[in-house]
Amino acid sequence: MWLVSACLLGIYCRYDGGHSLVPELVSKLRQGEKDHSGRISSGWIPVCPEQLGGLPTPRPAAEIVGGTGLDVLTGQARVVARPFGGTPAGQYKSPPGLRSGCRRGTSGAAGGLAALSIPGKSARRADRDVTPGVTPPRPTERGEEPSQATGQDVTGAFLQGARQTLYLARLTGASGAILKEKSPSCGVHRIYDGSFRGHLVTGLGVAAALLQQEGFEVLSEEEFLRTSQQ
Ligand code: SF4
Numbered sequence: 001m002w003l004v005s006a007c008l009l010g011i012y013c014r015y016d017g018g019h020s021l022v023p024e025l026v027s028k029l030r031q032g033e034k035d036h037s038g039r040i041s042s043g044w045i046p047v048c049p050e051q052l053g054g055l056p057t058p059r060p061a062a063e064i065v066g067g068t069g070l071d072v073l074t075g076q077a078r079v080v081a082r083p084f085g086g087t088p089a090g091q092y093k094s095p096p097g098l099r100s101g102c103r104r105g106t107s108g109a110a111g112g113l114a115a116l117s118i119p120g121k122s123a124r125r126a127d128r129d130v131t132p133g134v135t136p137p138r139p140t141e142r143g144e145e146p147s148q149a150t151g152q153d154v155t156g157a158f159l160q161g162a163r164q165t166l167y168l169a170r171l172t173g174a175s176g177a178i179l180k181e182k183s184p185s186c187g188v189h190r191i192y193d194g195s196f197r198g199h200l201v202t203g204l205g206v207a208a209a210l211l212q213q214e215g216f217e218v219l220s221e222e223e224f225l226r227t228s229q230q
Pocket residue numbers: 005006007008013014015047048049050051180183185186
């Protein structure tokens with residue numbers, strides 16, 4: 001079982017109400033391709049940490065200021081919504097065969113709760129690894145209320161989303177996660193630097209950092225595709 005950034009699967013959960021569909025990734029997951037380490041993926045779960053943290057869709061773009069996702073986990077950096085200009089006019093992309101009418105104003109629709117098993121593959125691992133003692137984060141750990149306001153500190157929502165993602169990984173006995181590069185939540189190797197000028201730095205997003213810290217393997221979509229072809 002793998003968690004997968006929902007936007008990579010064509011779910012409208014990006015900050016701008018769009019998605020980041022990678023057809024080749026979807027194709028490999030649906031075919032049950034061997035993953036990068038030679039194991040057969042037995043299933044995958046779409047997950048959007050920012051929606052799980054209670055943020056709306058669309059929402060202002062956000063970046064980590066003062067460090068990386070690891071620093072956010074230790075309280076040494078924070079996540080801030082874009083401080084000017086409001087939500088950008090997204091260039092919405094429609095996955096093939098889907099109507100576009102429900103893409104705006106949704107929240108939580110892709111919160112990662114729909115487990116999708118690849119037909120014909122065993123659910124043995126999920127059955128074995130669900131941990132009765134896994135406890136979801138308490139609502140009181142949530143931090144500030146989610147908002148669409150720009151310039152707001154949204155660190156609490158990002159931390160809550162990361163915790164919920166970790167909970168889901170533990171609950172399902174996931175092997176790891178395939179996450180969207182460059183995102184302040186999901187980035188695995190690169191994230192934006194907090195200047196909102198499109199500059200990238202090396203580092204993990206908040207959810208990716210927590211998963212990795214807790215022993216889960218995290219791969220970017222590019223990494224998964226590259227290694228699965230070897
Ligand atoms: S990159 Fe992660 S947090 Fe951002 S929209 Fe995609 S799944 Fe959600």
